[in-house]
Amino acid sequence: MKDLKIIKNQLARKATEFTSGGFKPTNSITESWIGRIYLYHEDEEIPLDNDGELMLPLFQLCFNDLPFVPEILKESKIITVFISKKFPMDLTANGNNWVLREYKSVDNIVVKDLKNDTSFIKPFPLSNRLIEEDYPVWEDPEIPDDISDKINQLEDSGIIDSYYDIIENNYSHKIGGYATYCQSGINFGEDFEFVFQIASDGKANLNIVDSGNIYLAKNRKTQEWVFYCDFY
Numbered sequence: 001m002k003d004l005k006i007i008k009n010q011l012a013r014k015a016t017e018f019t020s021g022g023f024k025p026t027n028s029i030t031e032s033w034i035g036r037i038y039l040y041h042e043d044e045e046i047p048l049d050n051d052g053e054l055m056l057p058l059f060q061l062c063f064n065d066l067p068f069v070p071e072i073l074k075e076s077k078i079i080t081v082f083i084s085k086k087f088p089m090d091l092t093a094n095g096n097n098w099v100l101r102e103y104k105s106v107d108n109i110v111v112k113d114l115k116n117d118t119s120f121i122k123p124f125p126l127s128n129r130l131i132e133e134d135y136p137v138w139e140d141p142e143i144p145d146d147i148s149d150k151i152n153q154l155e156d157s158g159i160i161d162s163y164y165d166i167i168e169n170n171y172s173h174k175i176g177g178y179a180t181y182c183q184s185g186i187n188f189g190e191d192f193e194f195v196f197q198i199a200s201d202g203k204a205n206l207n208i209v210d211s212g213n214i215y216l217a218k219n220r221k222t223q224e225w226v227f228y229c230d231f232y
Contacts, residue, residue: 003150003154003159004154004166007147007150007151007166008133008135008166008167010147011135011167012132012133012135013133013135013176013177014068014130014131014132014133014134014176015068015130015131015134015170015174015175015176015177015178016067016068017128017130017131017170017172017173018034018127018128018174019126019127019128019129019172019173020034020124020125020126020201020204021124021125021203022127025125027111029062029078029111030064030065031060031062031126032059032061032125032126032128033060033123033124033125033126034059034060034121034123034124034126034198034201034206035057035058035119035121035122035123035124035204035206036057036060036123037057037058037060037080037082037114038111038112038113039060039078039080039109039111040080040109040110040112040114041103041108041109041110044101045112045114046082046114046116049084049086050084050086051084051086053085054116055082055099055116056085056116056119057080057082057114057115057116057121057123058081058082058083058121058198059079059080059081059173059198060079061080061081061175062077062078063076063077063078063079064077066128066175067128067129068130068131068175068176069175069176072193072195072220073218075104076102076103076104077103077104077105077106078101078102078103078106078109079100079102079196080100080101080103081098081099081100081101081216083097083099084097087209087229088227089229090228091186091188091227091228092226093226093227094225094226094227096227098227100216100227102223102225120205121204121205122203122204122205123204124203131176134170134178135168135169135177135178136169136178136179136185137180137181139181139183139184140178140179140181140185141187142178142185151163171213172197173197173199173201174196175196176195177197178194179194179197179213179215180197180199181215181230182212182213182230182231182232183232186230188217188226188228189217189226191219191220191221192217192218192219192226193217193218193219193220194215194216194217195216195217196216197213197215197216198214199213199214200213200231208229208231209229209231210231210232211231211232212229212230213229213230213231214229215227215228215229216228
């Protein structure tokens, strides 16, 4: 149906999806990981949380040769994410029981085999693939009012039973696309753009509270980052 195709075209965004393991790691400065971070500046270590405890190395994201990168991250070369065992539960600024480091050059990057021996996250290298069409969940505040009105009209007329007759969501690690909320969505704040999702990952023994996700958004003007998570 023409209306359904128009709706999907208006909503669709590209993303890069990441999958844990399944291949032999290279341990290079262009390899992404879950549960392991070995790329740092010389003066950097694993950060401490608000209680002075060593954080967990959560995600190492290398942008070399990814099939899709959002425009807001075009200058990024590496992003690393650490998190406290006490996961933040609200919209939280960088440095408050989680730390994101963004590197726009690899010139001063060094390899350090740093570990937190108390971490429960199993380290795996990450493969990636292009998602041609990523869609928001129905509760996402990013869906324009005119599109949500049209979908409601299609439901009322019996053409579709629900929004999810049209689309499928990607509950995976990804950059780009949409935050795949478990609950209703959130407004990250003025000039903030969702760019990065870390999902619960059974292979890596990562359960975000209760099969939830972590969502990271970046401010287009200030370059600040914020954290949010939700779960079932």
